[in-house]
Amino acid sequence: MDNTNIQKSCCKKEQPKTEKKGLWAGILYGILPHSFCIAFIIFTILGTTVATTLLKPLLLNPYFFYILIGISFFLATLSALIYLKRNGTLSAVGIKRSWKYLSILYGTTIVVNLILFTVIFPLTANIKPLNASVLSSINENLKTENLTLEVQIPCTGHASLITGELNKIQGVQKVEFRSPNLFDIVYDPIEASKEKILSLDVFNTYEAKAL
Numbered sequence: 001m002d003n004t005n006i007q008k009s010c011c012k013k014e015q016p017k018t019e020k021k022g023l024w025a026g027i028l029y030g031i032l033p034h035s036f037c038i039a040f041i042i043f044t045i046l047g048t049t050v051a052t053t054l055l056k057p058l059l060l061n062p063y064f065f066y067i068l069i070g071i072s073f074f075l076a077t078l079s080a081l082i083y084l085k086r087n088g089t090l091s092a093v094g095i096k097r098s099w100k101y102l103s104i105l106y107g108t109t110i111v112v113n114l115i116l117f118t119v120i121f122p123l124t125a126n127i128k129p130l131n132a133s134v135l136s137s138i139n140e141n142l143k144t145e146n147l148t149l150e151v152q153i154p155c156t157g158h159a160s161l162i163t164g165e166l167n168k169i170q171g172v173q174k175v176e177f178r179s180p181n182l183f184d185i186v187y188d189p190i191e192a193s194k195e196k197i198l199s200l201d202v203f204n205t206y207e208a209k210a211l
Helices: 002-046 047-061 064-086 090-097 097-125 128-136 156-167 194-197
Strands: 145-151 172-179 184-187 208-210
Touching: 002 047, 002 064, 002 097, 002 156, 047 156, 064 145, 064 156, 090 097, 145 156, 145 194, 156 172, 156 184, 194 208
Parallel strands: none
Antiparallel strands: 145 184, 145 208, 172 184
């Protein structure tokens, strides 16, 4: 009786640890593949042009974020296989027994990816670079014109690339991203124009049209 009680109490203690392990692993595998994009966003905000130039080719690949999502699930699967093997449950029956751990692992990975694409990336796309915010305050009282572009970006992860390129144009006062693919631009017509904006190299990869 005593041995049975000890075994039951041990099992009860291990469950929360397993759930926490699955949760943290899911968060890690959801975020880790997107570290290059997160770095690009940070460097864009800081105005570090050398770093953003190096990372820019990655974002010019239309399949980049699909690859990253695939990597996040690959890492989650690899982690699950290692976990099952260590616990001697690498079998159909073992997978059924470990359903809590696996559901937390994959569920968290999915949730983290969804948060990144629906909340984080759209929000960060609207953060002005430090150098651009100064220009906006200087030219605040000038007569401006508005332009809305519909850009064929594959997902919101590419929005920071577009806003970053638009903010580089002399005369552009403000760029605001609206999910899923709209960019509202305020510009000084003396320094910039619709044609100049649409002639950006990035629009050779991601087609843009004025609305």
